[in-house]
Amino acid sequence: MIISMKKAATPEQIDHVKQLIEEFGYRVHESRGSERVVFGAIGDERGKERLTCLEAQPGVEKVIRILAPYKLACRETKPEPTLIDLGLGVRVGNGKLLVIAGPCAVESQEQIMTVAESIKHSGAHMLRGGAFKPRTSPYAFQGLRNDGLVLLAEAREKYGLPVITEVMDIAGIEVISEYADCLQVGARNIQNFQLLKEVGKTNKPVLLKRGLSTTIEEFLMSAEYVLSGGNSNVILCERGIRTFETATRNTLDISAVPVLKEKTHLPVIVDPSHGTGHARYVEPMAFAAIAAGADGLMIEVHPRPEEALSDGPQSLRPNEFEKLMEGIRRIAAAVGREV
Amino acid sequence: MIISMKKAATPEQIDHVKQLIEEFGYRVHESRGSERVVFGAIGDERGKERLTCLEAQPGVEKVIRILAPYKLACRETKPEPTLIDLGLGVRVGNGKLLVIAGPCAVESQEQIMTVAESIKHSGAHMLRGGAFKPRTSPYAFQGLRNDGLVLLAEAREKYGLPVITEVMDIAGIEVISEYADCLQVGARNIQNFQLLKEVGKTNKPVLLKRGLSTTIEEFLMSAEYVLSGGNSNVILCERGIRTFETATRNTLDISAVPVLKEKTHLPVIVDPSHGTGHARYVEPMAFAAIAAGADGLMIEVHPRPEEALSDGPQSLRPNEFEKLMEGIRRIAAAVGREV
Amino acid sequence: MIISMKKAATPEQIDHVKQLIEEFGYRVHESRGSERVVFGAIGDERGKERLTCLEAQPGVEKVIRILAPYKLACRETKPEPTLIDLGLGVRVGNGKLLVIAGPCAVESQEQIMTVAESIKHSGAHMLRGGAFKPRTSPYAFQGLRNDGLVLLAEAREKYGLPVITEVMDIAGIEVISEYADCLQVGARNIQNFQLLKEVGKTNKPVLLKRGLSTTIEEFLMSAEYVLSGGNSNVILCERGIRTFETATRNTLDISAVPVLKEKTHLPVIVDPSHGTGHARYVEPMAFAAIAAGADGLMIEVHPRPEEALSDGPQSLRPNEFEKLMEGIRRIAAAVGREV
């Protein structure tokens, strides 16, 4: 941490701040510039958040953090990539791309079976489908709940695809863990720290979706919650951030891929369906994600998007997904990756 | 909903979309412009979210919502302002301003008692203090938890101030309801719909804090979750949104006050402490909020901000709060309000 | 500037960076933490932008600026507020509030005269009106141009109101300076540095409108362009920034007022008309601006907003402006200001 004093700070104020930094348990490094005094606080970065309260001290101009506040998620701490086993022989983090596909929500047996069969045939590795759905409106379809889980397990059994579904609250962790191979924490819950702590106590792989206004640093701090609970199987998923642009549902931050790959050892995948909100932009953005170095993709597929109970406009039809997979193989090869 | 067809849509596509709108249960209104056909879907607005899936239909250009998707929160439905009883004679929504003050987190008996005494003396109506704290870092202070609740209750008893504290998960609702007069749902949980549903089943007043990237419409949809659960005692709190500007911690959206007051009958208060992140900007922004028509304020006060375990830089000292209250009374009088 | 080295930086890289900082003409202050080396570069802040290129140097993690890059606009350099004479006895920066009002665009003699008469009567100090209009669409009304200037001058003469109008390019400075008392640089030109340099060479007061995505620091750097040209008569105008929220045309950043007042000695006014985009939000946001400490307001007034050639939805009618002025006087009194 850097603590920059005001130009007009008195010698007493300067001394007092120095003393406070030491009382907080840090070694002080002092730099006297032409205009002002700047302190460095040296010691364990994890507790330094505490030092920000020095901004309330007379004479202090600002407190600036220099180092990353996460440790377990940090690539400096663990340079080699984390490999995660998702069940039924599917893994992510080993260089091969992971493709997760399926409907936004499980709607019926016929729907989920049709999708599972077609995506399996097209080469997807994992099935997605929401059983419990977070919806902006209380009047919108909220998911088949437990019945949805049963249907996912049935599709898993029949097509040999591991399954991922969203866990919306602590109460749901146990039952969802029985049926699913990977727990998804949705964008709206990315700073639901109680939920993060609890999934951190399980041994299930966890996929974290970046929130609409989560910075990359905050995203990694949310991963740190899960990791510090003892669960090291965390997958990060970029799915679009909220900006002023309205031509797309969100702005898919493809640059988050190289930034995250640099800062962390955790696998990073991209969801171009939520990221763009329109089926016609899914293919170019899926290609972009792979070209930028993503470890995988999460794609929404529905047999009849025009009748979907949620997110129809962004869902591919099975034949469009088939075509997408062909393109993905070509892009993957161009960047030296296998699908 | 307006469904706008593409210029190049075929007559078959146009007819099919018309038929689908009717199958969804809406009456169709057709308008043939010089360049394209535009449909209006007429019927209950609450289920219309469903119509957005028509964007997946060939020939459709876009689907635009015209009316608000909330009903219970809507001022058109209920023009008179909602009056909420917060206990110990304190109310909001009756024209008088509500001032809530207290530390970010309850840290010790001495701290919370000192603050409670001083804010009571300065004229605040309600005491705030976090017992369970949502923190970006798993290594930061997470609150005194149940001990914090006990301390809040003690301060409530001694100084006659009703108490508000944050509920972070469903499991916490019961115990917090025993101690607190009002449940706060934090900015990070504003779209934790499971939590919203559960607080909607209680009869406690609920204060909802707008999320960092929550639109006003989404904010009202979150209120709708609580209202549709049967709890009509919802207070809305603007506390800053996330923008590109970094001079302030968040950008306090003061214009949300008149916009919300126009669209809903629920009381609207403002938190300039989180909204700006710096104690020195709290006074001008508190004044601005009152001038813009807010029904109240939530202000962080700490006896020694430079030692606070969280949010020190944005906390006022008791004497600063005393001075703030004097200013608030003057502004309130200028806009015809009492404190 | 702080130059933070990577944890893995080699001693050679560390030495080389130190040497480069010195070659750029700065004194180096070195701090060796538990994990990495951090350098401070000490010397004149104005040229330090140059040091950012060190990020391209192997071993460097990041370069962080600590001090403000502006000098002339800085309150540390000049603590007393700048007083600006706008002509015909009108001044800003002396504690009294400045109210500028008028139509978005000058449309006709009848229109501008009607408005001038009514705002004068209501107590406004200065007349605004666009003669050259920046419009998003090339097909929209572009202003009466020179004829508009003549009409403004006529209104100035008749009602004794100094006049402000927008200068859109360098070619327009001369003629507009003949007719207007203050040159407005619009939000879209706030980083049109050539234009800023040229208005900096005149002796006319200049009103700078913050751009839609201009940070407060960049805004002050744009002021610095005008000041460093020799023109010290700069007024800053907050008029809304672009965020994700669409309920208002822009998000009026009221907190920019106290932030700017702290960082600079230049007068700061607010334009709630552009800031909100809707006439019904102008009054509460005008009140908020005054309560937050603004030195003045810029308000759009049109005799018949529903027929305005631009920005009708955000224009007040003369009688609404009259009522607004009454409220402004009350708020001003509450914060110890005169109108």
Next chain:
Amino acid sequence: MIISMKKAATPEQIDHVKQLIEEFGYRVHESRGSERVVFGAIGDERGKERLTCLEAQPGVEKVIRILAPYKLACRETKPEPTLIDLGLGVRVGNGKLLVIAGPCAVESQEQIMTVAESIKHSGAHMLRGGAFKPRTSPYAFQGLRNDGLVLLAEAREKYGLPVITEVMDIAGIEVISEYADCLQVGARNIQNFQLLKEVGKTNKPVLLKRGLSTTIEEFLMSAEYVLSGGNSNVILCERGIRTFETATRNTLDISAVPVLKEKTHLPVIVDPSHGTGHARYVEPMAFAAIAAGADGLMIEVHPRPEEALSDGPQSLRPNEFEKLMEGIRRIAAAVGREV
């Protein structure tokens, strides 16, 4: 345009609005829903901006535009892609990728010649280099100005590379047109409409860089300014937008590529150097841009980035650019494009 009336609008208000729409020259289409009346205004979209002033009319709730406000830039108007001749046999819009490379600013003869030789050797098609530089700080390097143009022309001559450089004001158009093959309008001038009108009168190709907070629709309206002036040779360049994320200099909106390619016939290129601000993210984002369907790239290359007078941290060294070109060829092949 859709004009939606309030639920509480009176029959007189409804009739009056209908009449006003007709007076503005549009045919009215009326739809009476269960809750309110909605009008459609039918006629030429280009003048419809005017209708927004109806929001000032009593009884009107809001005015919503349905169709795009641009005509000449619109793919519906001209489905085939626009092919632009950049001189010396270089073209864009014909399916082959265009790679523009060079330093942020021309700094010396040695610098520009070194870069030109190396990028030519690596396979770039066009040389970039700023002679007139828009800089946030008036104290930063402002470019070699006319001397820079002469150096660019020398490099053009020697290496057979057409040249692009930025035009910052109307006064510079003539001289820059003498030396350069393509005029660049920078991000900060994207709504400098006077400049757009003037470059629209030339016959030089114009590259428009999207502004930091320019929506895609506004970006196309700025193109419309140039096109409506008679110059049909417009290239669009995505270069990052401003969001809350600070890990990258800007957020490169890769999804703007497929959105723009859908909406317009103009060629679309991407600048990952400005878009990310860090050399190490340029390669993955260049790959992403090509994978998403961009028609080309603009890349900053400098022989010694750590000494660059501007934008060093985002500049590639010649050998890094060489390696980038190899990767680009592989990605291009994977999406069926040639470089």
